[in-house]
Each structure stands twice: as structure tokens, then as C-alpha cells.
Amino acid sequence: MTTISRRLLVSALVLSAALSAGLSPAMAQAPARAAVAVAAEAPPTQRAKNVILFLADAGGVSTLNAASLMAYGEPLQLHIQQWPHLGLSETSAVDQFVSDSANGMSSIMTGVKTRNGVISQSPSAVRGRSDGAPTKTLLEYAEERGLRTGVISSQSIADATPAATYAHANDRGKWGEIFPQAFSPRFGDGVDVMFGVGRQKIGEQLAAVGSSFDALSRAHDRPIYARLEEAPASNGRPVVVADAMDVHAATLRALDLLEGAPEGYFLMVEWDAHTDDVRRGLQNVVDFDKLIEAVQARVDLNDTLLLFTADHSFGVQVDGGRRGEVLLEGYDAWKSAPGDGKLVRLDRVLVNRTHTAEEVPALAVGAGAERVRGYFPNTRLFEVMMAAWGWEADAASGD
Numbered sequence: 001m002t003t004i005s006r007r008l009l010v011s012a013l014v015l016s017a018a019l020s021a022g023l024s025p026a027m028a029q030a031p032a033r034a035a036v037a038v039a040a041e042a043p044p045t046q047r048a049k050n051v052i053l054f055l056a057d058a059g060g061v062s063t064l065n066a067a068s069l070m071a072y073g074e075p076l077q078l079h080i081q082q083w084p085h086l087g088l089s090e091t092s093a094v095d096q097f098v099s100d101s102a103n104g105m106s107s108i109m110t111g112v113k114t115r116n117g118v119i120s121q122s123p124s125a126v127r128g129r130s131d132g133a134p135t136k137t138l139l140e141y142a143e144e145r146g147l148r149t150g151v152i153s154s155q156s157i158a159d160a161t162p163a164a165t166y167a168h169a170n171d172r173g174k175w176g177e178i179f180p181q182a183f184s185p186r187f188g189d190g191v192d193v194m195f196g197v198g199r200q201k202i203g204e205q206l207a208a209v210g211s212s213f214d215a216l217s218r219a220h221d222r223p224i225y226a227r228l229e230e231a232p233a234s235n236g237r238p239v240v241v242a243d244a245m246d247v248h249a250a251t252l253r254a255l256d257l258l259e260g261a262p263e264g265y266f267l268m269v270e271w272d273a274h275t276d277d278v279r280r281g282l283q284n285v286v287d288f289d290k291l292i293e294a295v296q297a298r299v300d301l302n303d304t305l306l307l308f309t310a311d312h313s314f315g316v317q318v319d320g321g322r323r324g325e326v327l328l329e330g331y332d333a334w335k336s337a338p339g340d341g342k343l344v345r346l347d348r349v350l351v352n353r354t355h356t357a358e359e360v361p362a363l364a365v366g367a368g369a370e371r372v373r374g375y376f377p378n379t380r381l382f383e384v385m386m387a388a389w390g391w392e393a394d395a396a397s398g399d
């Protein structure tokens with residue numbers, strides 16, 4: 001029996017059993033989804049050929065909870081909440097409890113915690129003043145070993161989270177220094193598929209250092225398209241820096257290009273989940289979750305690891321509400337007069353509009369997913385992905 005037909009059969013059996021027990025289809029949905037996750041789990045010790053890291057920027061435990069309640073009126077309804085392997089990943093910087101995206105993502109990508117604001121450099125870096133040693137990223141390991149690589153973001157492709165996959169800098173704000181590093185890689189031929197936004201601001205920062213998209217394109221014989229639709233199908237290594245990005249379409253397009261890679265691939269997809277605007281942030285999580293479900297339906301979990309996590313948490317909490325009520329009561333009134341306060345008090349949701357220090361979820365399914373368990377520092381996720389491939393990190397360079 002194929003995995004899909006087994007999943008359908010299991011779902012049908014659970015659903016019919018639940019219905020005959022007098023449960024509504026909606027109530028029967030939760031156990032059916034749990035059964036699907038178990039059936040989809042790969043056997044342990046399977047080695048991954050491909051790794052996909054889904055990074056919900058600021059997507060903490062309470063954010064996932066609120067997203068499920070907002071979209072489905074029930075907890076535990078997100079697809080990723082059915083995945084079999086869960087750990088809690090600790091995100092602090094070397095000197096501060098609360099992390100920004102730069103330290104958070106650098107820690108995940110390199111296995112080395114650093115300072116806030118620093119992009120994949122050792123903690124001896126002084127932000128904006130002096131470099132630390134570059135810390136080798138998972139993407140660089142993958143490039144070195146001949147895998148294809150992709151980086152996709154709903155945000156600027158030079159902002160901290162995507163930057164930490166392909167660049168090294170002592171300040172996340174130095175986009176004119178960060179972005180060109182995608183074209184001058186330390187290993188392999190660099191990021192193969194790059195889809196993100198930030199066209200205007202990256203362009204301005206390139207100009208400030210005497211460069212431009214055109215100059216980079218010419219120097220490296222690699223067009224930098226302004227829209228996803230402009231990249232022709234014949235371009236196997238497209239770079240798109242747009243004003244806006246359809247992350248769902250971009251990710252499926254990237255899979256088209258990566259999944260034939262003989263040595264496998266590494267793909268990082270970032271989707272912003274900050275809830276400064278709580279409805280927008282939670283909707284991003286729901287949309288991201290649907291994308292992840294679509295990706296899971298395409299890949300073979302016997303040779304692919306899917307890992308979902310966040311770079312740091314965020315202060316959103318559901319502190320009221322009942323089944324059948326609208327979760328975000330009071331949102332429209334706030335939205336029409338948002339103010340600039342740090343605290344947003346809706347009827348059932350309190351938003352403290354800042355990053356927070358508590359651990360974030362790490363959820364996994366597929367080859368090597370069983371290593372995600374317990375509480376751990378976020379640097380463990382680097383080790384989990386390396387171990388999934390069966391790789392060892394280089395000896396520390398000493399810094």
C-alpha cells in the first residue's frame with residue numbers, strides 16, 4: 001500500500017469510528033490528523049539526502065497556539081502540530097537572554113551562539129565595529145559537498161535570517177556588504193536559488209558602497225530579477241529580489257529546481273511571524289503551515305528531513321475566549337487607531353510587541369527527525385541537521 005492510500009485508509013477508519021461514536025466530523029478531525037502523522041513518520045536512523053528548514057520568524061509556542069485558535073477555532077489544528085517529533089529550542093545570545101534574528105538564525109545555521117546583530121560570526125565580533133571569525137553555515141557545508149541550495153524569504157533577502165545562511169558580517173544592517181556575498185561564496189558555487197524581497201533598500205545600500213544590482217549581475221554573469229515571474233524556466237539558478245514575494249509559489253518553484261539534485265539539497269524558507277500586527281502575523285503562520293503541508297506532500301520523508309522552528313519567541317498570548325467566539329475581538333478597533341504602544345490589549349489576546357526569551361518549538365518529521373526532543377540550546381538544531389545528513393562539523397577554527 002502506498003503511504004498516501006494508507007494515510008487515507010487510516011483517516012477514513014478513524015473518522016468512521018468517531019462518527020459511529022457520535023462525534024461530529026469536526027471533533028473527529030483531531031485524532032484523524034494524529035494518526036496521519038504517525039503513519040508518515042520515517043523509520044529512525046534513516047539518513048537524509050535533503051533538508052528543508054522552515055523558519056517562522058518570531059513564531060513561538062504561543063504564536064502557534066493563537067494561530068490555530070484564530071484560523072480553526074480549536075487548538076492543535078495546524079499541520080505542523082501533527083508532526084511526531086518536538087523539542088523546545090533555547091534562543092539566547094551569548095550576552096543577552098532575548099535574541100534578535102541575527103543571533104537566533106546564526107546559532108541554528110552554524111552551531112555557534114553569538115551576539116545580537118551579528119551574522120554568522122563568532123562572539124568576538126563587535127557589532128558594527130570589528131569582525132569575529134566567520135562561522136561556517138549549514139548552507140556552506142551543503143555547497144562544499146555539492147548539494148544544491150535555496151534560500152527563500154518573505155522578508156528582505158539581505159535581512160538577518162536569510163543573511164545568516166549565506167553571509168558573515170559584524171552588523172546585520174550592512175546590506176551592501178551582506179548581499180554581494182551570495183555571489184562570492186566561500187564554498188561551492190553559492191546559493192543556487194534565491195527568492196526574497198527588499199529590492200529598493202538593498203539597491204540603495206548597494207549604491208552606498210558603489211555597487212548595484214546591474215554591476216553584480218554583470219560581474220557574476222547572473223541576472224537579478226525583480227519579480228518571480230521574470231525568471232525564465234531555463235535559468236536553473238535564479239536570483240529574484242522583488243518588492244513582494246509569494247512565498248508559497250516561490251517555494252514550489254524552488255523545489256522544481258532543487259529536487260532533481262543528484263547529491264540532494266538544502267532549502268531554507270523564512271516566513272515572518274512577528275505579531276506586532278496580530279492578525280497579519282497569525283495569518284502568516286496559517287499560510288506558512290499550509291505551504292509546509294503542500295511541501296510535505298511532495299517530498300519523500302524517507303530521504304528528506306523537514307524541520308520547523310523559530311529564531312526567537314514573541315510576546316503574544318491568548319488569555320481569554322471560549323469555543324465559538326472570534327479570537328481577535330477588538331482587532332478592527334485597534335487597527336483603525338493602532339497607536340504606537342508596546343502593549344496591545346484586545347479582548348482575548350494580549351500582545352507585548354517585543355521579542356521574548358522563552359524557548360521556541362522545534363518540530364520535525366522525516367529522515368533524522370527523531371533527534372529533535374527535549375529542551376536544548378538552538379545550536380543543537382545545527383547538529384540535528386548535520387547528523388541527518390551523516391556529516392561531521394569541521395574542527396573549531398579557534399577564535
Ligand SMILES: [Zn+2]
Binds near residue numbers: 058100101104311312
Ligand atoms: Zn527574528
